Amino acid sequence: KQEVTQIPAALSVPEGENLVLNCSFTDSAIYNLQWFRQDPGKGLTSLLLIQSSQREQTSGRLNASLDKSSGRSTLYIAASQPGDSATYLCAVRIITQGGSEKLVFGKGTKLTVNP
């Protein structure tokens, strides 16, 4: 059974700091890995998607890496801003035995960036 773990559960940093969020998964048989952002009480916004054959993806101040063999991904946020405050969720896309697909999520890291 695929399990996704995110560390730390919460993180508070001063504005301008670079930071790393960690995600690990137990089964390397994944199609891709996505990082999402979730603001309080809101839906999910996709930040980055890394295909299983890729090692990293970048978008602006965000960089995500994927090491499938070790079951790890990191999300690097450069020069953090108060507007980055949100919960960040990691999810792996897997194909079930029945042939459907689903995302398996971690519990998220709640990030607070202080001005």
Added chain:
Amino acid sequence: DAGVTQSPTHLIKTRGQHVTLRCSPISGHKSVSWYQQVLGQGPQFIFQYYEKEERGRGNFPDRFSARQFPNYSSELNVNALLLGDSALYLCASSLNMVGVDQETQYFGPGTRLLVL
């Protein structure tokens, strides 16, 4: 283009009642998935529908059911509501079902259900 839309945004029900939640996928998307997110947890997979057929089901009781219509919109039904069903219900759409590495799932804003 509009993103994934869900209705209603908020809902309050009492134990034992039933509820219907609605989702409209992004235009052209044929796959719709439903997720339940309890406070403080990550979303949990409930159903996937593709081309109007159920293609996958998570570990949820038979009180949960869903369907997809010819226009690819979807409904999630929950019968005999329990207090533990209180959660944010998220709908996600994607163009295809499986086999496409780059496939991104796009999520709607969710429906927040409170069961009293």
